[in-house]
Amino acid sequence: MKRRDVLLASVALLVIWQIMAMIVNLPILPQPLEVLRVFFRELRKDMLIHFAVSLWRVTAGMALSVLVAAPAGLAIGGSGKLNRFFSPFIYLLYPIPKVVLVPVVILFLGIGDVAKIAILFLILFFQILVLVRDQASGLAPQLIQSLRSLGAGRRALFRFVYLPASLPAILTALRQSIGTAVAVLYITELSATKYGLGYYIYYKGSTLLDYPAMYAGVIAMSILGLGMYFSVDWLERKWCKWKFVS
Amino acid sequence: MINIHSISFAYSNHSPLFEDFSLDISRGETWAILGPSGCGKTTLLYLLAGLRFPSHGRVVIDGEQIVRPRPRSGLILQDYGLLPWSTVRENVELGSHVRKFYGEDGKHAPISFQPENNAAHWLERLGINEVADKYPSQISGGQRQRTAIARTLALEPDLLLMDEPFSSLDAITREDLQDLTLSLCMEKQLTLVVVTHAIEEAVTLGKKILLLDSALNRRARVFENPNAGDDDYRGSQHYQELCNLLRREMQHEAA
Numbered sequence: 001m002k003r004r005d006v007l008l009a010s011v012a013l014l015v016i017w018q019i020m021a022m023i024v025n026l027p028i029l030p031q032p033l034e035v036l037r038v039f040f041r042e043l044r045k046d047m048l049i050h051f052a053v054s055l056w057r058v059t060a061g062m063a064l065s066v067l068v069a070a071p072a073g074l075a076i077g078g079s080g081k082l083n084r085f086f087s088p089f090i091y092l093l094y095p096i097p098k099v100v101l102v103p104v105v106i107l108f109l110g111i112g113d114v115a116k117i118a119i120l121f122l123i124l125f126f127q128i129l130v131l132v133r134d135q136a137s138g139l140a141p142q143l144i145q146s147l148r149s150l151g152a153g154r155r156a157l158f159r160f161v162y163l164p165a166s167l168p169a170i171l172t173a174l175r176q177s178i179g180t181a182v183a184v185l186y187i188t189e190l191s192a193t194k195y196g197l198g199y200y201i202y203y204k205g206s207t208l209l210d211y212p213a214m215y216a217g218v219i220a221m222s223i224l225g226l227g228m229y230f231s232v233d234w235l236e237r238k239w240c241k242w243k244f245v246s
Numbered sequence: 247m248i249n250i251h252s253i254s255f256a257y258s259n260h261s262p263l264f265e266d267f268s269l270d271i272s273r274g275e276t277w278a279i280l281g282p283s284g285c286g287k288t289t290l291l292y293l294l295a296g297l298r299f300p301s302h303g304r305v306v307i308d309g310e311q312i313v314r315p316r317p318r319s320g321l322i323l324q325d326y327g328l329l330p331w332s333t334v335r336e337n338v339e340l341g342s343h344v345r346k347f348y349g350e351d352g353k354h355a356p357i358s359f360q361p362e363n364n365a366a367h368w369l370e371r372l373g374i375n376e377v378a379d380k381y382p383s384q385i386s387g388g389q390r391q392r393t394a395i396a397r398t399l400a401l402e403p404d405l406l407l408m409d410e411p412f413s414s415l416d417a418i419t420r421e422d423l424q425d426l427t428l429s430l431c432m433e434k435q436l437t438l439v440v441v442t443h444a445i446e447e448a449v450t451l452g453k454k455i456l457l458l459d460s461a462l463n464r465r466a467r468v469f470e471n472p473n474a475g476d477d478d479y480r481g482s483q484h485y486q487e488l489c490n491l492l493r494r495e496m497q498h499e500a501a
Contacts, residue, residue, distance in 0.1 A: 142323045146394075149295055149321035150341040150401065151348070160344060164331045242331045242381040 039216035053195040061120025069128035077136025098122040111192035128173040135169035182225040247273040253303035269466045276438040278452025285458040287441045320398035324410040328382040335378040338365040341401040368396035388419035408440040
């Protein structure tokens with residue numbers, strides 16, 4: 001995808017927004033220029049703090065899930081025994097929509113950041129676990145055999161085969177779950193906090209009825225999601241060069 | 247050098263492939279293992295490589311019973327043996343990275359192993375210097391197999407084990423690599439054991455040819471082929487005669 005095309009698409013979306021705002025002509029759908037003006041005004045006030053808090057929560061949740069789920073997925077995918085033992089559990093737990101556990105997690109972990117990060121962790125953990133496990137268990141046996149014939153034991157196999165082979169899977173899992181992660185972040189920030197973009201959007205829209213500021217919050221949240229998306233793309237280009245050669 | 251002492255082997259839930267099977271291979275010999283699919287030729291190679299183990303009997307190489315892959319045996323497989331995320335150069339260096347990872351413990355690497363970087367030499371010798379910074383997906387099948395050979399030879403093996411190494415290559419590239427393999431074996435005084443289902447390949451590469459049965463193998467049927475490796479051997483009458491003989495044997499067996 002070319003940068004120019006992405007830029008053109010953003011301009012097109014802004015134009016559509018502008019046209020719709022003119023047709024609807026109500027305070028609940030302000031024009032994009034108005035929202036952008038408020039966005040930069042709010043940035044100088046407290047929106048940056050809300051942005052930073054949200055960024056911290058979602059990054060912590062993602063980092064924690066990668067750190068736990070990737071090694072677990074590697075171990076399970078790399079060993080037939082572990083795979084046979086854990087697969088039924090994963091099969092049962094994976095499809096449960098973790099969002100419904102929000103109240104339960106808050107009951108157990110309280111209303112602080114820990115509960116919010118834990119919910120993100122719960123959701124991302126299974127996505128990454130399953131993708132990394134499948135990647136590791138699907139490796140060509142010939143690859144493993146030739147590494148073993150070069151003298152590689154279990155540890156070297158993890159270092160030289162399983163880990164690099166799962167890197168794309170980890171990044172794919174992250175990319176696929178960014179949307180969900182940001183959506184869940186919003187839900188967790190609706191209650192029991194005074195910081196975060198979720199709180200900001202809800203507070204500006206429902207309590208203060210300051211619609212341009214609410215939309216500014218929506219833009220900030222979109223930037224958060226897009227930024228993470230671009231970062232994953234960048235990491236993939238840097239770490240998985242072999243996927244981009246022709 | 248290699249002594250296979252009355253081994254038996256069967257995969258679980260399958261009929262046995264070997265029973266009380268013995269074979270001796272001397273240092274510096276070139277052997278081809280020939281047979282139809284499912285006859286156990288790859289299994290025999292994996293037994294030599296220390297990737298599988300007999301239920302009875304033992305495989306002894308250089309006086310030591312094989313209980314794990316032996317550091318001085320090099321294994322080359324038909325395909326998929328290269329790391330797709332590493333360049334040709336990194337793949338050739340892989341063995342020495344693995345050995346450095348463990349250190350010279352005598353288990354994963356020979357005690358005397360000096361971790362020197364001889365990748366450059368082998369890239370040059372195998373003629374893959376130009377593609378050294380490319381990934382396996384970017385190069386031809388022949389170049390991939392050259393990379394696999396370079397990777398194995400960089401570890402200074404004394405025994406080369408190959409499983410259908412050239413079967414996915416076109417005829418010209420295949421003959422090219424067969425000749426290269428033979429000259430490298432001469433040069434480095436390697437013992438070669440190559441598994442193939444192609445009669446011509448067996449006769450080209452093996453001074454001795456082991457023909458396996460699709461049924462249970464008890465006795466080693468060995469065909470002598472002392473002229474293998476001679477110049478223009480492929481065009482000789484001897485070559486044709488041996489190919490025909492082996493073809494008849496295999497057809498007779500299949501019937």
